[in-house]
Amino acid sequence: MASGGRPASLREDLTCAICCDLFRDPVMLACMHHFCRACIDTYWRSIRGPVPCPQCRQEFPSRHFQANYLVAGLVEKVRANSSDGYVKNVEVKDSLESHRSKVMDYVQMIHRDKEQVESLKRVGAELQERIHGDFQALHSFLQDEEESILEELRREQEENVEEFQLHVVTLENAVKQLEQDMHVLQQQVNIMDSSVLAELPEVISRRPSLQVSKGPQFDMKDFCSKYISPLQYTTWRKMFFVLKPGPASFTLDEDTAHPSLSLSQDKTTVTEHPKRFPYPPNPRRFIQCVNVLGAQGFQSGRHYWEVEVGSKLKWDVSVALETVDRRARVKLCPENGYWTLRLRNGSQCSAGTQPWTPLRTVSVPRRIGVFVDFEDRRVSFYNADSMSLLWSFSNGPRGKTFPFISTCISALGEKPQPIRFLHHS
Secondary structure, eight states, X not given: OOOSSSOOOHHHHTBOTTTOSBOSSEEEOTTSOEEEHHHHHHHHHXXXXXXXXXXXXXXXXXXXXXXXXXXXXXXXXXXXXHHHHHHHHHHHHHHHHHHHHHHHHHHHHHHHHHHHHHHHHHHHHHHHHHHHHXXXXXXXXXXXXXXXXXXXXXXXXXXXXXXXXXXXXXXXXHHHHHHHHHHHXXXXXXXXXXXXXXXXXXXXXXXXXXXXXXXXXXXXXXXHHHHHSSXXXXXXXXXXXXXXXXXXXXXXXGGGSOTTEEEOTTSOXXXXXXXXXXXXXXXXXXXXXSXXXXXXXXXXXXXXXXXXXXXXXXEEEXXXXXXXXXXXXXXXXXXXXXXXXXXXXXXXXEEOSSSOEEOOXXXXXXXXXXXXXXXXXXXXXXXXXXXXXXXXXSSOOOSOEEEEEEOOOOOTTOOOOXXXXXXXX
C-alpha cells in the first residue's frame, strides 16, 4: 500500500506493486508495505541472504511478514463493488447500444417510409395522368361519335323535311291551279243555267291534266329504328377499334401444338384428344405437355386478349417467351419463361410463382383476360366477366412473347372440353 506522497484512490492503495492488481491474500512487511502473499514469495525465492522490500528496498534479515486481515476485507469490498459496477456498467452500455441501434432502425424506417410516400405520390400522379388520358380518349371518341350520329340524324331529317316541303309546295300549286279551273267551270255552270251555250269552253273540254306524285316514300318506323336501335351496344362495338389496347383476336399456332391437341378450323379453339394426331415433326412443337402457343407474338407495347376456359376443371393460361423449352416438362414460372394462371380441381386458382401462390376468388372465372405491358414489364390476369384483377406479375417478359394455353390432361372418364381465344370484332 502507498505510505505517503500524493493522495491515491482506495483502489490504488489496495493494489499490489508487483502484480499491479488488487491484493490477493495480502501480507505486510516490517516496513509497512503490503503485497500479495504469492507475489512476495515469488519475488524473494531467487534471493539469497537478506531480502529487500520491492517498493522501498529496505532489507530484512529474515523472510518474515504477517497477514493483514483488515486490508483483505477492504480488498473484497472493493472487488465486490467493482464487479457490481462493471456488470451495471455493461448493462447500461448494452442498453445504450440497444437504444442506439433501435434509433438507427427507426430512422432508416422513417427514411424508407418517406421514400415510399414520395414514390407513392409520384406513381399516383403518373397513374392519375394515365387514367385521365385513357378516359379522355374514350370521352373524345364518345363525343365525336355522338356528334357524328346527331349530324347524320340532322342531315337525314333535313333531307326528308325538304322533300316533304317541296311536295307540299307542289301540291299547293296544284290546288291553286285546280281552284282556278274550278272557278272558271263554276262561271260556265252559272251561264248554262240561264242560257244554252253555243259551244263548250276550253276548260270543259279537257280533264285536269296536272298530276302530282303521292309524295316521298318515307317509313317513320325505319327512321326511328335506325337511331333507337341498340345504340349503346353499337357504339361499344365501334370502341373496340379505338381501344389501346383493344381486345386482340389471336389464333393458335398448329406448328407448336402437342400431338394430342385438336385445333378448330379457324384456329381459335383447342381441345384435348385421346389419340395423337400425325402432325409433322417441328422443333417448335411441344412434346411433353399438352400445350400450344398463339400464332401472333409481340415484344413491345401493350396487349390484351381473352381466353374462354368455360367449366373445365383444370387449365393453364399463360404468357410464354419464344425461347421456352418445348421438349422438357418444366414448372410454368417466370424463371422458366412463363407467366401463368392455373386452375386445379375445379376451384383452386393459383399464380405461377415459386412456390405457387393460391388465389382467393369469389367465383371460378370462365373467361380470363390477359394484359401484357412491356414498358412496365407487367403481366396481369383478370376475370374477364367482371374485370376484377386475379393476379399481377411485376417482373414481366423481355423478348418476343406469345399467348400460351395448356388444356391439361383430363381425368379418366371426363369428357375433354375446349378452350378458345375470344374474338370481339
